[in-house]
Amino acid sequence: MRLPSIKNINVKGKRILLRADFNVPMEKGKIVDDFRIQRTLPTINFLRKKGAKVIIISHLTDGRAKSLKPVAEYLSKRVGGEVILLENIRNYPGEEKNDKKFAKQLAKLGDIYVNDAFSVSHRNHASIVGIPKYLPSYTGFLFEEEYKNLKNTFKPKHPFLFILGGVKFGTKLPVLEKFMKIADKIYIGGALANNFFWVKKIDVGESLLDKKLFASRRIKKILRNPKIVLPIDVKKKNSVILDIGPLAIKELSLLIKEEKFILWNGPLGNFEEKGFEKGTMAAARAIAGSKAISVIGGGDTIAAIKKAKIPLKKFSFVSTAGGAMLEFLAHGTLPGIEALTQTRFRSKTF
Ligand code: 3PG
Numbered sequence: 001m002r003l004p005s006i007k008n009i010n011v012k013g014k015r016i017l018l019r020a021d022f023n024v025p026m027e028k029g030k031i032v033d034d035f036r037i038q039r040t041l042p043t044i045n046f047l048r049k050k051g052a053k054v055i056i057i058s059h060l061t062d063g064r065a066k067s068l069k070p071v072a073e074y075l076s077k078r079v080g081g082e083v084i085l086l087e088n089i090r091n092y093p094g095e096e097k098n099d100k101k102f103a104k105q106l107a108k109l110g111d112i113y114v115n116d117a118f119s120v121s122h123r124n125h126a127s128i129v130g131i132p133k134y135l136p137s138y139t140g141f142l143f144e145e146e147y148k149n150l151k152n153t154f155k156p157k158h159p160f161l162f163i164l165g166g167v168k169f170g171t172k173l174p175v176l177e178k179f180m181k182i183a184d185k186i187y188i189g190g191a192l193a194n195n196f197f198w199v200k201k202i203d204v205g206e207s208l209l210d211k212k213l214f215a216s217r218r219i220k221k222i223l224r225n226p227k228i229v230l231p232i233d234v235k236k237k238n239s240v241i242l243d244i245g246p247l248a249i250k251e252l253s254l255l256i257k258e259e260k261f262i263l264w265n266g267p268l269g270n271f272e273e274k275g276f277e278k279g280t281m282a283a284a285r286a287i288a289g290s291k292a293i294s295v296i297g298g299g300d301t302i303a304a305i306k307k308a309k310i311p312l313k314k315f316s317f318v319s320t321a322g323g324a325m326l327e328f329l330a331h332g333t334l335p336g337i338e339a340l341t342q343t344r345f346r347s348k349t350f
Contacts, residue, residue: 001333003139003147004340006043006114011052017110017135018043019127021117021320022058022071022085031070035302035312036119036320037078043116043140044079054083055109057127059090059120066091095126103130116140118147119321121336122328129339137340142320147337149317150328153295156261158184161292163252163283165190166266166300169210171323173218174330179263180225187229187252189244189268189279196230197241199223205239229255235269235276243269244279252279256286264296265325271304281308288314297325 020040025032047054056075058068072085089095094102103126107113113135115121121128121143131137139147162183164172169192179186188196191208198204199214200223213219222228231252233245244252256262264287268279281304287294288310296305297319305312312318319325328334 001337001341003144003337004137005144006046006138006140009112009138011047011050011112014052014111015109016047016052016054016112016114017106017131018047018054018056018114018140019117019120019131020044020056020058020140021119022056022068023060023062023120024071026060026062026070029070031074033303033306034074035318037071037074039142039320040116040140041078043114043142044075044083046141047114048079048081048083052112056083056085057089057106058085058117059095059125059127060088061090089125089127096123098124098126098130100130102126104134107131107134110135113137114140115336115340116142118143118328118334118336119319119324121334122324124335128336132339132342139340145317146319146321146325147328149295150297150319150321150325151332152293153179153261153263153329154182154332156182156263157293158261159259160184160261160263161255161259162186163262163264163268164188164266165192165268165280166298167191167208169195169213171326172266173213175265175326176222177218178330180222180227183227183263185229185255186225186227187255189231189248189252189283190266191241192266193230193234193244194241195219196223196228200230204241205236207236207239207241231268231279235278237273237276242273242276243271246278249279249282253282253286256283256290256292259290259292262287262290262292262294263329264294265298265301265329267300267304271300271307277304277307280304284308284310295319298322
C-alpha cells in the first residue's frame with residue numbers, strides 16, 4: 001500500500017493541520033526527552049519552507065502535565081518561522097470519542113490534513129481518524145519512515161531474531177503469534193518470560209504474572225513452538241525475578257552476533273532498579289555492535305538504551321511508537337493508516 005505523501009503536493013499559502021505526537025515525558029514543566037519532537041521537525045520545517053501555514057495538533061496522556069506549553073516554548077526556539085500549536089487535544093471530550101462534530105470543527109482550521117503521528121495512529125480519535133473524512137489528507141516524513149521500517153519486519157533478512165520483553169502480555173500476545181510465522185527465533189525476557197516459566201512449572205515465587213491469560217489455548221500453542229527461547233537463568237530479588245541471569249546474557253549476546261535482522265521491543269528486566277539492568281543493557285550493547293539490521297521500539301526500550309548511553313544512530317531504525325508499534329506489527333495496519341488511505345479526498349490535487 002502506498003501512503004499519500006506530502007512530498008509531491010503544493011502547500012504554498014495553504015493552512016496545514018498537522019497531527020504530531022508531542023506526548024513527551026515532562027518533569028516540573030520541562031521536557032525530559034525530546035526524541036519525538038526532534039523526529040517531527042523535518043516535516044514541520046519542510047512545510048514551513050514550502051510556504052504553508054502550520055497548525056499543529058497534539059495530545060498528552062499524563063493527567064499531571066496537561067499543558068503543551070513547554071512544547072510550544074521548545075518549538076519557538078527550534079522552528080524557523082511561525083507555527084501554531086493547539087493546546088492538549090485530549091482536554092476536549094470529542095477527541096477520544098471521535099465525535100463527528102468535533103472532527104468537523106477541527107477540519108475547518110485547515111485546508112489540508114497531515115498525519116505525522118504514527119505513534120498515536122492506533123487510536124480511533126477525532127484528530128486521527130475523524131479529520132481525514134473532511135480534508136485532503138497526507139502523511140508526514142516520520143509517519144512514512146515508521147511505516148516503511150516497521151513493514152520491513154514482515155519480509156526480513158534471515159536469520160531473524162525477535163526479542164520481546166516488557167510486562168503487558170495482553171498487548172504483546174498478538175505480535176508474538178504473528179512473528180512465530182516470520183522470525184527464526186523469538187527470545188522472551190522481562191516479566192513476559194515469567195508466564196512461560198510458570199506454565200513450565202518452574203518456581204517463579206512472587207514474580208509478576210498474567211495467570212488469566214494462561215487459561216487460554218493460544219498461550220499453550222506458543223509454548224510448543226521450538227522458535228521460542230527462554231532465559232536459561234534469572235536474577236531475583238528475594239523471590240521475585242527481576243532480570244535475566246549471567247548465563248542468559250552470554251547466550252543472548254552470542255545469538256545476537258549470528259543474526260542478520262533483529263527486532264527488539266521491551267526491556268528484559270527491571271532496568272530502572274540498580275542491579276537489575278544488566279540483561280537489558282547487555283542486549284542493547286550487543287545489538288548496537290552487531291552488523292544486523294536492527295529495528296527497535298517501545299518507550300521503555302528506548303529509555304533503557306539512553307540509560308546505557310548508546311547513541312540511537314547505532315540502530316538501523318528506532319521507532320517513536322509504543323502501543324502503535326505493537327499494533328502495527330500484529331495487524332500490518334492501524335486505524336490512522338486506514339483513515340488516510342480511504343479518505344474520499346484522496347484523489348483531489350492541489
Ligand atoms: C504513546 O505514547 O504511545 C502515544 O503518544 C499514544 O498515547 P496514548 O497511549 O495516551 O494514546
